[in-house]
Amino acid sequence: MVNVWEHVDPRREALHFCKIHNIQGTVLIDETGEYITRLGLRGVPHNVVVDKKGIVQAVGVTTPDEVRATLTKLLLPFG
């Protein structure tokens, strides 16, 4: 996960958020939003799905239906 546009105390805010929502796993900090802006994204939340070759397969996909459809497609053995 990548925390963006926090502006004030990003590390503290991200840690607090992850504790409240019981989020585990790697969290990176894009304090100024330089990286997310480079991807051409203008809001949150956003999921960017990357395949084994480093190619972006999907952008967006945050609603439960979108997540289900995208992961089903990408997890297919020959997909």
Add this chain to the structure above:
Amino acid sequence: MGTSESFPAQGAIPVGYGPEGIAVDGEGRRGYVACARSDSVAVFDLDSREVVTQVPVGREPIGLVHDKQGGHVFTTDARSDVVSVIDTATLKVVKQIPVQHYPAGAGFYPERRKVYVGNTADNTVSVIDADRLEVIATVPAKTAAGSLASDPVRDRVYCVNFGDASMTVIDGRSNEPIGEIKLDYAPCKIAVDAPRGRAYVANSLVSTVAVVDLDKQEVVETLTVERAPVGMGLGRRGDRIYAANRGTGRVSVIDRQTGREWARVPVGKAPGDLAVDQLSGTVYVSDAGTSTVSVFQDRLDGEPAELPSDWRHPLIGKPLPSFSLPDMVDGRPRTSEEYRGKKYILNFFASW
């Protein structure tokens, strides 16, 4: 499509960090926006489009309402568990009213002189007398009670419960909870069109706006908008519904009669709340990602063409640009090299 040329963005006003709740006073030519990460309210001039002053309030102000008659602005300061009251003549805080935990939403009922506060961590609504500046009732609601709006025609107030997919109906006179309306998943913000008997509720996690019939007390239509709508507002003539989409940095403009999304207006990054100047129709949007208030004028006449339905993000099919970003835990740089040869998902989020 209804392009951005039909909706010229008239610029962005730098305010404080993390702007959320916003109100505009068209007659007084002032705007007020709660800056959740600056712990202040930025007061801006609608004509010069400059911040006049920053009024310090409690920690993390999120909800904001303006009481023109009483000359006050109220903010819900989520991390201080208080409502700050600003005198709009002196631009100073005149009182901080203790409420319950994590007050994150506010609504105003001018005809009853009451301010309503959604205590998100306690699942309750505090009712404040707008003249005495005191809590006069605490009403039980449901999980993550937040955004509120009043309905003077039916003498009710509605509180949407983000964690419960429901709306609590409160009697305007007695402050009693008198019913509940089932909603879609994750209701985040409500706007009420009392004369027409409709409420519009932004469901942020499923990217829809629910249309509620306030007499039947049920959802009668669900409109699809863009990613993560968290702000709602109604146009000056009651002909437009605006939804601020936190996920895409655009405001959806919806025709009230047909329910069609007419246009998407680019604003600042990760917009939150919005307010409409009921004199001029100008729309003011608080952009948490850019710490600005975007301004646009809705000038669209007639029927615009269809929005494109097959838009694809240009990144799809291309290599992900490399990254090197610090780890939240220890600050060491983590790079895209570590993930080479793996399938993975980057989830971008903010705490606000």
